[in-house]
Amino acid sequence: MIRVAFTLIGGKNWTGGYNYLLNLLRVITARRSGAVQPVLFFGANIDADEVRPFRTIDGVKIVTSSALNTDWRFASLFRSVLLGADPTIRRLLNDHRIDVVFENAQFHGARLGIPAIAWIPDFQHRELPHLFSRAAWWKRELGFRVQIAAGRTIMLSSHDARDACERYYRATVGRTHVVRFAVPSEHRPCTNEVHRVQKIYGLPERYFYLPNQFWQHKNHLLVIDALALLKQKHPDIVVVASGKQLDPYKPEHFQRILSRLEEVDLKDQFRLLGLIPYEHIAPLMVGSIAVLNPSLFEGWSTTVEEARALQVPMVLSDLPVHKEQVDGNARFFDRISAPSLADALRQTWQEQSPSAPSAATVPTSITDPVNRFADDFVDLVQQVAGAHP
Numbered sequence: 129m130i131r132v133a134f135t136l137i138g139g140k141n142w143t144g145g146y147n148y149l150l151n152l153l154r155v156i157t158a159r160r161s162g163a164v165q166p167v168l169f170f171g172a173n174i175d176a177d178e179v180r181p182f183r184t185i186d187g188v189k190i191v192t193s194s195a196l197n198t199d200w201r202f203a204s205l206f207r208s209v210l211l212g213a214d215p216t217i218r219r220l221l222n223d224h225r226i227d228v229v230f231e232n233a234q235f236h237g238a239r240l241g242i243p244a245i246a247w248i249p250d251f252q253h254r255e256l257p258h259l260f261s262r263a264a265w266w267k268r269e270l271g272f273r274v275q276i277a278a279g280r281t282i283m284l285s286s287h288d289a290r291d292a293c294e295r296y297y298r299a300t301v302g303r304t305h306v307v308r309f310a311v312p313s314e315h316r317p318c319t320n321e322v323h324r325v326q327k328i329y330g331l332p333e334r335y336f337y338l339p340n341q342f343w344q345h346k347n348h349l350l351v352i353d354a355l356a357l358l359k360q361k362h363p364d365i366v367v368v369a370s371g372k373q374l375d376p377y378k379p380e381h382f383q384r385i386l387s388r389l390e391e392v393d394l395k396d397q398f399r400l401l402g403l404i405p406y407e408h409i410a411p412l413m414v415g416s417i418a419v420l421n422p423s424l425f426e427g428w429s430t431t432v433e434e435a436r437a438l439q440v441p442m443v444l445s446d447l448p449v450h451k452e453q454v455d456g457n458a459r460f461f462d463r464i465s466a467p468s469l470a471d472a473l474r475q476t477w478q479e480q481s482p483s484a485p486s487a488a489t490v491p492t493s494i495t496d497p498v499n500r501f502a503d504d505f506v507d508l509v510q511q512v513a514g515a516h517p
């Protein structure tokens with residue numbers, strides 16, 4: 129088997145990245161267990177709660193090393209750029225017989241001596257630069273540039289992201305590979321489970337569900353404006369929103385949401401649940417009229433992928449990547465138009481039966497997207513490993 133090194137993606141500040149890695153390892157160990165041996169490296173100071181879910185995945189080898197402690201990351205990056213590799217990291221990888229390194233936001237150097245795949249989730253800083261401080265913009269940009277200059281194979285989650293990558297970074301043409309993320313639909317919650325979770329949060333029988341972190345580009349303010357337009361004639365339309373209530377780039381953003389809610393008096397129509405247990409998300413999706421994603425930008429939406437796996441109806445912003453992701457099988461609206469969203473919510477609300485949790489409206493693909501995800505990832509690993517003598 130090809131031994132592939134992974135390090136933690138995301139965490140408390142980016143649960144999407146954390147869940148992406150968790151799902152990727154679950155998928156490749158379940159679907160292609162004989163092809164790849166994942167070796168997951170953690171710092172010695174990592175929170176035990178962050179490690180625990182990975183320990184439950186059969187087939188994943190976990191290595192803990194102080195060389196990967198978060199407070200040493202900048203020094204390691206400095207050595208990797210200056211020397212071509214951090215000698216401590218290179219020795220650690222060689223000691224564990226690593227064949228391929230999977231990089232996210234952690235660059236290990238141009239002369240690491242081990243082939244590497246750089247996963248770039250999106251190009252939001254290029255598409256929506258006004259949402260980043262100058263320092264945050266350059267941090268992302270320089271990270272991408274050093275990986276590209278080092279000759280990394282670039283892995284992307286959508287054709288839309290590949291088009292952006294090759295447009296902004298011409299040197300990547302011919303080195304980009306699309307591996308479309310998918311989640312298994314192993315367990316669709318039953319009606320009793322749906323009702324149990326709805327009761328925990330005191331939810332009405334009918335609602336739209338918006339499970340996104342409260343970052344500015346997730347576009348929650350547009351939802352509030354749309355509900356304000358609907359308030360007079362459709363005061364019964366409710367949107368339930370869960371997710372971490374902090375934008376690390378715009379810490380004041382959540383307060384703007386609260387102020388806007390107070391201004392239009394919509395606290396009953398726009399319900400805030402905060403950060404909830406992951407296992408509650410599927411029941412809330414299945415119990416909803418539809419899953420809503422009003423985002424201004426996505427690389428490949430985990431929210432949409434989970435809703436698709438559960439075969440829940442969706443109301444989505446008109447992003448090209450959303451249309452690619454669901455093959456057009458959703459109701460779309462103009463992502464900068466509150467009237468367009470209001471109309472989409474009204475139509476969906478009136479069409480869906482109030483008598484039961486959401487029925488499946490998204491057709492199942494003949495090709496299992498989870499098998500495709502596993503196969504495409506393993507094929508890329510084998511290609512990268514085989515190209516390195």
